[in-house]
Amino acid sequence: MDEDLDALxxxxxxxxxxxxxxxxxxGVSRADLATLTGLSKAIVSERVRWLVGSGxxxxxxxxxxTGGRRGTALSLSRSRGVVVAAEVAMTHLQVTVFxxxxxxxxxxxxxxxxxxGPELVLDELERAxxxxxxxxxxxxPLCGIGVGIAGPVEFETGRxxxxxxxxxWHDQPVRDRLQQRFGVPARVDNEVNLMALAERTVxxxxxxxxxxxxxxxSFVGAGLISNGQLHRGAQGSxxxxxxxxxxxxxxxxxxxxxxxxxxxxxxxxxxxGQEITARMVVDAARxxxxxxxxxxxxxxxxxxxVLSVLVDFFNPAIVVVAGRPADGNDFLxxxxxxxxxxxxxxxxxxxxxxxxxxxxxxxxxxxxxxILDEITGADLLxxxxxxxxxxxxxxxxxxxxx
Amino acid sequence: MDEDLDALxxxxxxxxxxxxxxxxxxGVSRADLATLTGLSKAIVSERVRWLVGSGxxxxxxxxxxTGGRRGTALSLSRSRGVVVAAEVAMTHLQVTVFxxxxxxxxxxxxxxxxxxGPELVLDELERAxxxxxxxxxxxxPLCGIGVGIAGPVEFETGRxxxxxxxxxWHDQPVRDRLQQRFGVPARVDNEVNLMALAERTVxxxxxxxxxxxxxxxSFVGAGLISNGQLHRGAQGSxxxxxxxxxxxxxxxxxxxxxxxxxxxxxxxxxxxGQEITARMVVDAARxxxxxxxxxxxxxxxxxxxVLSVLVDFFNPAIVVVAGRPADGNDFLxxxxxxxxxxxxxxxxxxxxxxxxxxxxxxxxxxxxxxILDEITGADLLxxxxxxxxxxxxxxxxxxxxx
DNA sequence: CAACTTCGATCACTTATTGAACTAAGAAGG
DNA sequence: CCTTCTTAGTTCAATAAGTGATCGAAGTTG
Numbered sequence: 001m002d003e004d005l006d007a008l009x010x011x012x013x014x015x016x017x018x019x020x021x022x023x024x025x026x027g028v029s030r031a032d033l034a035t036l037t038g039l040s041k042a043i044v045s046e047r048v049r050w051l052v053g054s055g056x057x058x059x060x061x062x063x064x065x066t067g068g069r070r071g072t073a074l075s076l077s078r079s080r081g082v083v084v085a086a087e088v089a090m091t092h093l094q095v096t097v098f099x100x101x102x103x104x105x106x107x108x109x110x111x112x113x114x115x116x117g118p119e120l121v122l123d124e125l126e127r128a129x130x131x132x133x134x135x136x137x138x139x140x141p142l143c144g145i146g147v148g149i150a151g152p153v154e155f156e157t158g159r160x161x162x163x164x165x166x167x168x169w170h171d172q173p174v175r176d177r178l179q180q181r182f183g184v185p186a187r188v189d190n191e192v193n194l195m196a197l198a199e200r201t202v203x204x205x206x207x208x209x210x211x212x213x214x215x216x217x218s219f220v221g222a223g224l225i226s227n228g229q230l231h232r233g234a235q236g237s238x239x240x241x242x243x244x245x246x247x248x249x250x251x252x253x254x255x256x257x258x259x260x261x262x263x264x265x266x267x268x269x270x271x272x273g274q275e276i277t278a279r280m281v282v283d284a285a286r287x288x289x290x291x292x293x294x295x296x297x298x299x300x301x302x303x304x305x306v307l308s309v310l311v312d313f314f315n316p317a318i319v320v321v322a323g324r325p326a327d328g329n330d331f332l333x334x335x336x337x338x339x340x341x342x343x344x345x346x347x348x349x350x351x352x353x354x355x356x357x358x359x360x361x362x363x364x365x366x367x368x369x370x371i372l373d374e375i376t377g378a379d380l381l382x383x384x385x386x387x388x389x390x391x392x393x394x395x396x397x398x399x400x401x402x
Numbered sequence: 403m404d405e406d407l408d409a410l411x412x413x414x415x416x417x418x419x420x421x422x423x424x425x426x427x428x429g430v431s432r433a434d435l436a437t438l439t440g441l442s443k444a445i446v447s448e449r450v451r452w453l454v455g456s457g458x459x460x461x462x463x464x465x466x467x468t469g470g471r472r473g474t475a476l477s478l479s480r481s482r483g484v485v486v487a488a489e490v491a492m493t494h495l496q497v498t499v500f501x502x503x504x505x506x507x508x509x510x511x512x513x514x515x516x517x518x519g520p521e522l523v524l525d526e527l528e529r530a531x532x533x534x535x536x537x538x539x540x541x542x543p544l545c546g547i548g549v550g551i552a553g554p555v556e557f558e559t560g561r562x563x564x565x566x567x568x569x570x571w572h573d574q575p576v577r578d579r580l581q582q583r584f585g586v587p588a589r590v591d592n593e594v595n596l597m598a599l600a601e602r603t604v605x606x607x608x609x610x611x612x613x614x615x616x617x618x619x620s621f622v623g624a625g626l627i628s629n630g631q632l633h634r635g636a637q638g639s640x641x642x643x644x645x646x647x648x649x650x651x652x653x654x655x656x657x658x659x660x661x662x663x664x665x666x667x668x669x670x671x672x673x674x675g676q677e678i679t680a681r682m683v684v685d686a687a688r689x690x691x692x693x694x695x696x697x698x699x700x701x702x703x704x705x706x707x708v709l710s711v712l713v714d715f716f717n718p719a720i721v722v723v724a725g726r727p728a729d730g731n732d733f734l735x736x737x738x739x740x741x742x743x744x745x746x747x748x749x750x751x752x753x754x755x756x757x758x759x760x761x762x763x764x765x766x767x768x769x770x771x772x773i774l775d776e777i778t779g780a781d782l783l784x785x786x787x788x789x790x791x792x793x794x795x796x797x798x799x800x801x802x803x804x
Numbered sequence: 805c806a807a808c809t810t811c812g813a814t815c816a817c818t819t820a821t822t823g824a825a826c827t828a829a830g831a832a833g834g
Numbered sequence: 835c836c837t838t839c840t841t842a843g844t845t846c847a848a849t850a851a852g853t854g855a856t857c858g859a860a861g862t863t864g
Contacts, residue, residue, distance in 0.1 A: 012820080031842055040822050045844060068841025069829040152748055162748050210636050222715065226628035233717025234612045237748045240714040306711075312642040313624065313712060315635025346554055346564050346639045416852080433811055442853050447813055470810025471860040 014039055015047040016377045022057055022074050023376070026101070029063055029071025048074065055080035056100060056376065076100035081143045082136055083375075084129050084182075085367035087191060088149045090114050090165070090218050093121060095128040096361070097136045098368040100376075102202065104361065105136045114150065114165045118172045126181055144375045145178050145186040146367030148194040150217070152237040158188040161235070164219070187371050191215070192239055193230055194366025195356070196223025199320050200230075201369050203358050212316040213356075216323030219246040220303060224314065245302050247278035250295065250325065254281050257291050265289035278324045285328060293330070300331045304338025311343045311351065322356035416441055417449040418779045424459055424476050425778070428503070431465055431473025450476065457482035458502060458778065478502035483545045484538055485777075486531050486584075487769035489593060490523060490551045492516050492567070492620050497530035498763070499538045500770040502545075502778075504604065506763065507538045516552065516567045520574045528583055546777045547580050547588040548769030550596040552619065554639040560590040563637065566621070589773050593617070594641055595632055596768030597758070598625025601722050602632075603771050605760050614718040615758075618725030621648040622705060626716065647704050649680035652697065652727065656683050659693050667691035680726045688730060695732070702733045706740025713745045713753065724758035 017037045022028060025036070030048055034041045051057035058077045062070040078099045087094040091113050097106040108131065112124050125147075133142060151163030158175020178186040196205075196213040205211040211225035222239040224231040231238055254276045257263040265284040270276060284292040307319065319339075325331050336353045343351075356362055419439045424430060427438070432450055436443045453459040460479045464472040480501045489496040493515050499508040510533065514526050527549075535544060553565030560577020580588040598607075598615040607613040613627035624641040626633040633640055656678045659665040667686040672678060686694040709721065721741075727733050738755045745753075758764055 014821080029842070041843070042823080042845080043821055046821095048843095065830055066841070067831060068839080069831095069843080071842055208636070210633070210640075224628075224716075226626075226633045227631050229629050229631075231612070231628045231633075231716075233749075234610070234719035234753075235717055235748050235751065237746065238612075238715065238717035240717075240746055240749065309643075309708075309711065310715060313640065313715075314626075314633075315637055315640035315642075317636035344639065344642055346637050347635075347642065349637065351636075414851080431811070432813095443812070444814080444854080445852055448852095451813095467861055468810070469862060470808080471812080471862095473811060 012047075014043055015051060018044060018047050019051065019056065019076075019376050022051075023076055023372075026075050027060065027063065027073035029073065031071055033074070076102075078103055079139050081141055082133075082139045083143055083368050083371050084132060084145045085364040085371070086125055086129070086145070086147045087194075087363040087367065088114065088121060088125065088147065089191065089363075090150045093124055093128065094364055095125065095132055096364040096368070097132045097139075098365075098372075099139060100372065102365065102368060102372075105139060106132045107361075107364075108132065114163070114169065117166050117168045118160075119168075122172070122174065122177065126178075129182070142182060142184055144184050144371035145182060146194075146369075146371035147174060147178065147186065147188045148191040148363045148367045149174070149188060150191045152235070152240075153188050153190050154236050155187075155189055155232050158186065160188075161237075185371070185375060187367075187374055189232075189367075189370060190221075190223075190236065190239070191363045192221040192223040193232060194223075194370060195320075195322060195358075195362045196225050196366070197230055197369050198358055198362045198366035199223075199356065200225045200228070202365065203356065203362070204318055204320050204352075204354055208317040210314070210316045212310065212314060212319045214303070214307065214319060214321045214323075214326075216246050216303065216321065216325050218248045220306075222310070225316075226314075241306055245299050247324065250278050250281055250299055251276050253295055254292070257295065263289055263291035266292060282325055282328050282331075285330070296325060296328065296331055297334055299325065300334035301338050304335040305342065307335065308339045308342035311339055311347050315347050317350065317352070319351065319353045320356050321353065322358075322362060326355055414449075416445055417453060420446060420449050421453065421458065421478075421778050424453075425478055425774070428477050429462065429465065429475035431475065433473055435476070478504075480505055481541050483543055484535075484541045485545055485770050485773050486534060486547045487766040487773070488527055488531070488547070488549045489596075489765040489769065490516065490527065490549065491593065491765075492552045495523060495526055495530065496766055497527065497534055498766040498770070499534045499541075500767075500774075501541060502774065504767065504770060504774075507541060508534045509763075509766075510534065516565070516571065519568050519570050520562075521570075524574070524576065524579065528580075531584070544584060544586055546586050546773040547584060548596075548771075548773035549576060549580065549588065549590045550593040550765045550769045551576070551590060552593045554637070554642075555590050555592050556638045557589075557591055557634055560588065562590075563639070587773070587777060589769075589776055591634075591769075591772060592623075592625075592638065592641070593765045594623040594625040595634060596625075596772060597722075597724060597760075597764045598627050598768070599632055599771050600760055600764045600768035601625075601758065602627045602630070604767070605758065605764070606720055606722050606754075606756055610719040612716070612718045614712065614716060614721045616705070616709065616721060616723045616725075616728075618648050618705065618723065618727050620650045622708075624712070627718075628716075643708055647701050649726065652680050652683055652701055653678050655697055656694070659697065665691055665693035668694060684727055684730050684733075687732070698727060698730065698733055699736055701727065702736035703740050706737040707744065709737065710741045710744035713741055713749050717749050719752065719754070721753065721755045722758050723755065724760075724764060728757055 018033055021033055021036050030044050034044045055077055057074055060073045060075045063073050078101050081100055082097050085096045085098055093110040093112050095108050099105055108128050110124050110128055112121055114121060152161045154161050160169050160172045163169040175186045175188045192215045195215060199205040199213050200211055209228045213223040215221050220241045222241055224238055254266055258267050258270055265287060269280050281292045285296050321332060332355055340348050358365060420435055423435055423438050432446050436446045457479055459476055462475045462477045465475050480503050483502055484499050487498045487500055495512040495514050497510050501507055510530050512526050512530055514523055516523060554563045556563050562571050562574045565571040577588045577590045594617045597617060601607040601615055602613055611630045615625040617623050622643045624643055626640055656668055660669050660672055667689060671682050683694050687698050723734060734757055742750050760767060
């Protein structure tokens with residue numbers, strides 16, 4: 001079993017570096033790879049042959065000429081392997097099949113809530129995975145599973161720890177269960193961590209080493225990228241923002257508003273027997289409901305206050321805000337205003353506070369990226385960072401020769 | 403100039419790994435190094451010869467036998483090279499000469515305040531460095547200079563940025579100035595960052611990947627270690643805790659106390675014409691002054707409140723508290739109590755909040771470690787972490803063979 | 805002092821990587 | 835259309851880095 005694994009493409013550092021650049025920059029040629037990785041053309045040529053042979057990478061046509069022979073574009077394979085990415089959110093489950101090139105091949109949303117307990121949810125997760133695999137058979141084999149869960153996860157073991165819902169969710173061996181069921185490597189992490197990973201890799205944080213992702217869901221959580229790496233914390237619980245007010249608070253307050261009669265638009269929406277959601281408040285505010293607007297404004301300011309402390313403490317280059325309430329422009333503007341007003345001038349000098357551009361799939365995308373990092377051994381930033389830090393010759397003098 | 407540099411010991415990854423372990427574990431034998439680094443005895447033998455030849459490492463006697471031939475103990479050289487470490491604190495300047503083995507060879511404290519402007523302070527720094535070098539001539543050559551400054555520093559360029567004192571301190575090219583003056587590599591960083599580096603390397607954070615250092619000085623600042631690496635932030639201003647109350651606040655409040663007559667012990671101390679200091683408040687509290695005790699208690703609680711948010715957010719394995727007020731047991735106890743009461747159960751489950759064991763020198767020590775990391779190319783955690791992550795054979799399967 | 809154990813050095817051999825030469829494929833210009 | 839120039843990708847000999855096996859040195863134990 002061992003010599004087989006050692007022969008893998010990603011087992012050598014050079015092929016990992018090549019793979020990382022191919023992943024990062026779609027359509028590069030072998031010549032580009034040589035300059036980008038700093039490796040010789042010879043080794044690039046050999047490794048690419050390996051990678052193409054193993055099905056990880058494929059040639060996808062020719063690039064435009066720059067005055068000579070045209071380079072052959074290389075990309076991660078779209079047809080010779082898939083990963084499953086799943087998001088276990090508080091109120092639903094989302095299962096996705098991705099190609100190695102981060103292409104979404106299949107997707108399904110299952111309306112099952114974490115409150116219904118782990119047995120049911122994980123069962124649904126497995127069944128949806130089966131369906132996804134059946135629907136994408138042409139692209140097989142399945143090579144890995146990445147899962148994001150709303151709540152703390154001990155990453156090393158892939159077990160949930162004390163989620164703020166159903167007590168049965170504590171210490172569920174999600175990772176081992178999936179690995180055994182499907183016979184491929186699985187990784188499980190907190191949902192917000194995976195959103196941060198997605199933003200770092202393909203979102204707003206592509207060229208940034210320190211990044212904060214704020215997710216306004218039922219609760220407000222943060223994902224941290226430090227030195228280009230995900231910061232999970234000692235117990236994997238980093239990013240918890242207990243004090244802050246998410247959709248749960250919003251809905252609670254909105255219910256009070258309806259009762260007081262101060263919000264005609266919300267009252268109208270609920271007359272049809274529907275439960276209030278964060279989305280309804282955002283809609284009402286957009287359509288001119290003053291009370292809803294005020295409510296959102298207060299929530300945004302509260303988030304901005306906490307965020308301003310974190311910005312001083314963590315000094316990110318960029319803050320990405322995701323979640324339903326953040327879809328409104330005013331909400332983000334209010335957060336910006338609060339942070340810029342309260343944080344240190346130095347920390348906000350070049351700080352950008354932006355909405356996520358990855359949309360609802362960002363957690364699933366992050367899960368796919370996590371497991372792809374794992375199975376390809378090609379963690380992006382590790383290699384691009386090495387390149388940026390310059391060649392060996394720039395090192396400093398040392399004793400003995402002074 | 404280039405082929406000369408390329409021939410350096412640290413230019414190869416293997417010698418960097420060896421050097422890192424030698425630094426970490428004093429008195430290891432070549433055989434130990436082979437098992438610890440995972441390299442073969444052959445390569446260890448060769449590289450150690452190089453390192454001893456270049457003066458970085460020296461043989462320091464024989465280890466005890468474990469049933470056969472005794473190993474020769476290897477340590478970083480105590481006599482064939484020094485680094486200068488300096489701390490530019492708000493109220494004084496401390497210049498230290500260290501051997502490669504982190505041994506303090508010489509130390510001087512210059513009572514010059516940052517408020518007197520950069521020209522004067524940096525001049526004093528250079529003069530004290532000259533004196534230190536003259537006093538330790540037997541251990542030369544000088545191989546590098548590390549400096550810690552109380553205030554934000556842009557690490558890449560080694561320039562100060564908007565310190566909260568004298569405006570002249572902005573954009574001072576401290577690093578370049580020292581490099582030119584002494585002809586050796588220099589590195590400049592924020593004081594608290596360096597304390598964190600020291601704690602991570604030789605202090606309480608030795609075996610820990612995520613660590614928070616809280617320094618209670620004139621202001622309260624934090625140093626962050628994430629994944630074993632120093633987190634500096636986008637502008638190098640990470641760790642600022644604007645809201646929190648340090649000695650400056652303490653002195654201010656203590657002055658009010660004296661005025662109100664509520665603190666007989668403090669009043670007595672100031673009758674001799676002395677200015678109030680944080681130390682005086684700590685002393686008074688220890689000697690039973692109720693008002694001082696209350697004041698410290700309130701400050702500790704306030705710090706604890708901020709810290710509890712940060713603990714949830716950053717989820718460190720350990721928090722090290724340094725600074726004069728933290729010398730009192732009650733102060734630390736109050737911080738603990740507040741944090742354990744307010745933070746999430748998960749984040750505090752295994753959290754330790756401890757006083758620094760490195761004392762007043764921790765910033766200087768950190769400065770020495772920073773520059774030694776640089777000139778030896780042997781960043782500790784990078785190599786030990788790689789070793790801990792296991793051999794290649796444990797990797798996961800990959801497509802094409804499924 | 806003979807048998808055993810561990811340490812450190814040496815050397816032939818394997819493996820990874822480079823540099824230079826070479827072939828392939830296109831562009832530009834007569 | 836053919837020559838010349840430029841860039842892309844392959845091949846191969848040379849080199850650098852590291853390993854494993856072997857051996858002498860320096861201990862311990864009975």
